[in-house]
Amino acid sequence: MAASPSLSAPLRISLSPCSSSTPPCHGQSCSPSVGIPRRNLGTKLVASALPRPYGDSLSNGISKNAFGLPLDIDEQAIYGSSLRSAEDDGKKGNPPIMPAVITPGGALDLLSVLFRNRIIFIGQPVNSRVAQRVISQLVTLATIDEKADIMVYLNCPGGSTYSVLAIYDCMSWIKPKVGTVCFGVAASQGALLLAGGEKGMRYAMPNSRIMIHQPQSGCGGHVEDVRRQVNEAVQSRHVTFSPCL
Incomplete structure (x- = not known):
């Protein structure tokens, strides 16, 4: 009768995926292998790859004893990647979430609902990208209805002179009347849009x-x-101040 292996050695659980050296699973889910560790294992096996539960103690989630056998758990290998991922997500910050509005045609984001009511928001410094968005919205609303008014809500600290002048020219060029409302601040070139x-x-x-x-300019x-x-610079000052006087 063959001698049974000693149970005094720590029990290790491997969750490594199938490799080319192991037989295929034939569509079945792979299960972790449990056995007595061998001396020729080059990699250190871990007990679980699940994220850390609340708290820093292993007693909250993973036990070091399974069926009375001690487990060799590498805590850093288990939680290192998840902790780093959480720290990276925290540094990046959460993107702003625009609330959705339920309509008969389905859920719409708030900006789409305001756009359907011919309202445009400018709430950041105006650059070429913001100017392209606002001009596209103005032209689209003018194409839909040439007689209905358009309202532009401003909370703008300024921006590029040429980008603001592009929006200003579009407001003057389209047939619908464009009204402006200042919320917060309309400074620098934002005052030109208000005017x-x-x-x-x-x-x-x-x-x-x-x-x-x-x-302001440098030479x-x-x-x-x-x-x-x-x-x-002198020409820009003349063009900028003319609508405000």
């Missing part, structure tokens, strides 16, 4: 702040280059 609304349709909330200043290079940059 670009239709006469009699420019509004500001009681606690809003409106500020406009001269364009460098040859004398001719400096002269052209100064002329461009």
Whole structure:
């Protein structure tokens, strides 16, 4: 009769996936292998790959004893990857979630509902990307209905002069009347957008702040280059201040 293996050695559980050296599972789910560890094992096996439960103690989730046999558990190997993943997610931060509105046609995000009611929000510094979005919305609403008014809600600290002028020209070019409302602040080039609304349709909330200043620019290079940059800054000041005066 063959001698039974000693049970004094720690019991190890392997959760490694199937490899080319192991027979295929033929569509069946693989189960962890339990056995007495051998000396020729090169890798350290772990007891579980599940995420850490609440708390730092193993007694909350994984026990070091199974059927009376001690388990050799590498806690760092079990929880290291999950902890690093949680830390990385925390550093990235959660993206803003826009609430959904239930309609007869299905669930719509809040911006889509406002767009259907011909309302456009500008709540960040205006760059080329923001200008492209706002211009696309203005042109689309003008194509849908040329007689219905459009309202632009502003909470804008400023932005690129050329991007703001592109939105301003589009507001003046399309046939529908475009009204503007200031919530919070309309500063720098944001004040130009507020002033670009239709006469009699420019509004500001009681606690809003409106500020406009001269364009800021830096010059460098040859004398001719400096002269052209100064002329461009003067022209930008004239174009920016004209609607606000």
